[in-house]
Amino acid sequence: MSDDKFAADKKAQELAGPEGGFPEQEQTPPGLSTDLTPFPDHGEENWVGRGRLEGLKALVTGGDSGIGRAVAIAFAREGADVAINYLQEEESDAQDTKQWIEKAGRKAVLLPADLREEKAARGVVDDAAEQLGGLDILVNNAGFQWARRDGGLQGLKTEEMDRVFKTNLYALFWVSQQALSYLKEGSSIINVSSIQAYDPSENLIDYASTKAAINNFTVNLASELGEKGIRVNAVAPGPIWTPLQPATKAGESMPAFGSDTPLGRAGQPSELAGAFVFLASPAEASYVSGTVIGVTGGKPVF
Known part of the structure; x- marks a missing residue:
């Protein structure tokens, strides 16, 4: 993205405002x-690193845009080398994200792949570890939803459900399982849950179900990996x-998005980055595992 377009879109963002939708x-x-x-806003202009992830190696799935891009930028500015999958x-979003990682003076690795395919999902982890020279942090951010206009369960089609479940759950299992070959004591897995796990929408019944399952997966895996010194947590946007x-x-539906x-208002991707940096930090979150941090604009997560 050109500097002029970035500046113009930032101005448009300001004009939209919390109440403008x-x-x-x-x-x-x-x-x-x-x-x-x-x-x-992914933190391009406002995230200031403090060396909290200095020398660490991170893989962020879905790291080209949105929350994943904000996390990748923050991790890089905190001193981590970052591989992103998308x-x-x-590709165009991924190239933009790569530039921001490199502007922070860190190594960026681009790994395009559809994680719904098991071989591809496992290969992304292997390629990230090889090109980064190891793996310390895994962020399972890739996800998909489909808000159907024709209601809840009756409107759910099998092909839609397959895409949601394979992207949000199958890939999560495959990527996490493969990462265990590289993660060690002090490493961290951070999953992305959702407010939908706690306050589900009828037209997102399949997506909400996967996010509730991710909460269970997080607690379960944290228990399993605790003895290895690997922490597992989640963030619920x-x-x-x-x-x-x-x-x-x-x-x-966009003008009212987030107004409830x-x-x-809706949140910006940069507003979640701090939760991920905290959970990834071996120093700041050394005794935090098996928890879900809500970044929801005030909606309850319990």
Whole structure:
């Protein structure tokens, strides 16, 4: 993205404001950051690193845009080398993210692959560890949803359910299992849950179910890996302005997106980065495992 377009979209973001919502818009899944109006804040201009992840190696799935991009930028500025996985259709977003990682003086590794395929999912982990020279942090961020206009369970189609479950759960299991070959004492796995695990929407019944399962997976794996000194936690976002929203929901729902939170607005991807940095830090979160941190704009996570 050019500096002029970045500045213009940042201005549009400011004009939208917490109470202004977002313009009506739709994209074709998986969606691109550069097609969003306004452009999201991933911390490009405001995240200041303090060396909390110095020398560590991280893999972030779904790291090209949205929450994944914000995490990748923050990790790099905290001193980590970062590999990001993404779909081939998201290459332009991935290249943008790569530039921000490299501007922070860290190594960036791009790993396009569809994690719904087991061989590809496991290969991403192997390639990340090989090209980074190890692996200390795994962020399972890749996810998919589809908000159907035709209601809840009756409107659910098997092919839609397959995409959601394979992206959100099968890939999570395969990637995490493969990562155990590289993670060691002091390493960290961070999964991405959702407010949907606690306050599910009828038209996201399959997506919400996967997020509830991720909470269970997180606690279960934390118990298993505790004796190895590997911590496992999750972050549960509320409504966050990412390409996934206009790519998987009705365009007319965008103006009100996030307005039902106690803070009255949707969050920006950069507003989640701190939770991930904290959980990834071997010093700051050394005794934190098996927990879910909610970043929801005030919606309860319990």
